[in-house]
Structures are given as C-alpha cells and as structure tokens.
Amino acid sequence: MDSVRLDSWVWAVRLAKTRSQATAACRAGHVRVNDQPAKAAQPVRVGDEVRVRLHGFDRVYRVTGLASRRGSAADAARYFEDLTPPAPPRVERPAPVLRDRGAGRPTKRERRELDRLRGVER
Template sequence: MSGVGVRIDSWVWAVRLAKTRSQATALCRGGHVRINSATAKAAQQVKIGDEVRVRLHGFDKIYRVTGLATRRGSATEAAQYFEDLTPPPLPRVERPADIVRDRGAGRPTKRERRDIDRLRGRDADPPA
C-alpha cells in the first residue's frame, strides 16, 4: 500500500482493536471511531500522527497512530503501530455496603427510603 494512509477500518482491525474486519467496519459505521475529533467513515484514510478515538465496551480509548498496519499480526507487532493516550480511569468511590433490612419488616417508610438513598449516594430530593 502507498505511504499516504490506510483505511481506518483496516487499521483498527490490524492493530487488534476489533476482533474481525467486519466488526471494525461496524464500529466506524456506528460512529464509534473518530479521527482527529471528526467521526470517521470506514474507508477514510488514517495517517501517521493522527489521533484515533475508539469507543469500546462503553469507554473511549485514545490512540496516536505511529505506524500504518495493513495486515493483522501478533499483539506485540500491533503495539508498534499506536501509542495509547487514554487517561487512567478515575479511582472508584467507596460506598457503604448495601443496606440490609430485617426480613418481614415491610416496605420502608418515606423517611427510611430517604435515609437509604442518602447512604447510597443518590440525591434524595430532585431539584425543583
């Protein structure tokens, strides 16, 4: 292939961000792939230095293209073609354990429900 660029769906598949080529194409068609903050179509060319954002499993992953892969290789080979710029995930907020009510105690009263919501970190009273 020429040194200008490669199809984004082919690159996503070759660097192992998608399991199959058709899955990579579906990611592009679904709007889950962006090149330099613009939604990418499957046949759009990606070049070295481009920033690619891929939405995988509900999370955005950010990559910088460092090489143009046209065929799928091993995972160590694939790692040569991109630089991972994804920020580390935020630390999980510790929440108290689930509230346990005695069996047979019936439904919680309005006051008890508000206390439970407050303990779980939910906004008890929606803004007016």
C-alpha cells in the same frame, strides 16, 4: 506504504475483533480521526490521532505505524500509542445495610438508610 484504510488499521491493531465490526464502528460514528468523523475507507497516516468508542468509553490512540495485516497482540502494540487519560478514581460507597431474612418490616430508621443507599430522596 504511506497510508492504510481506517477499518483495516483498527482491525489489524486489535481494536475490533473482525474487519466487519471495524467497518460497522466507523459507519456508526464511533471512530474519529483527528477529531473528525471518519468513514471506513479514510486513509490513516503515521501521527494521526484516532479516537475509538469501545464498550461505552472513548479511547485515544496515536498512530505510530501502519498495519494492514492482523498479527499478534505484541506486534499490534507497536503500531499505536495509547493517549487515553486515566479513569477517575472510584468513589467508595458505604456498606449496604443488611437485614436478617424474616426480620419483619424495616423500621423507619432502616427505611431511611435504605433510601439513602438507593439514592432516593423524600
């Protein structure tokens, strides 16, 4: 076997929960092979680069083996290499200004701090 259907491979390596979800992702344009939009029936070969949009983030995988049947997660990990760049470090936000309940209206200074926290500029 020198190639496998793309939707079958995406399902077999556990990038999609069901085969129909894998097919729907291909139809929606969330799956690309070698930086080209891919249809569900496109053949995938060893060495191809598959880019999948999962949960709003692009993930990049290199095909290292062909799988047409779904197995355990440990088996699935043998069929791809994750090339996704690491996520940028999270920016720490300052602690929010908390007011006691029933403390009345905020002062002008407190309103400025709340606006700054919410990102509102006036």
